[in-house]
Amino acid sequence: METKSYELNDVVEMKKQHPCGTNAWKIIRLGADIRIKCEGCGHSVLIPRREFEKKMKKIITKANPES
Numbered sequence: 001m002e003t004k005s006y007e008l009n010d011v012v013e014m015k016k017q018h019p020c021g022t023n024a025w026k027i028i029r030l031g032a033d034i035r036i037k038c039e040g041c042g043h044s045v046l047i048p049r050r051e052f053e054k055k056m057k058k059i060i061t062k063a064n065p066e067s
């Protein structure tokens with residue numbers, strides 16, 4: 001099962017890990033662009049939604065598992 005439904009505050013894994021060695025990113029802003037923050041070093045990047053969906057591998061932790 002592979003779901004690509006993501007929400008604010010979910011932690012996701014990207015196809016490429018961050019140079020700091022961590023591959024866990026928290027979604028901290030959801031809009032036309034998406035801001036994700038590296039859980040390892042706190043670095044954040046803003047990427048277009050389309051690109052995010054292409055680069056996101058899977059959701060590691062759902063912020064709200066019930067939804």
Ligand SMILES: [Zn+2]
Nearest residue numbers: 018020038041
């Ligand atoms: Zn990092």
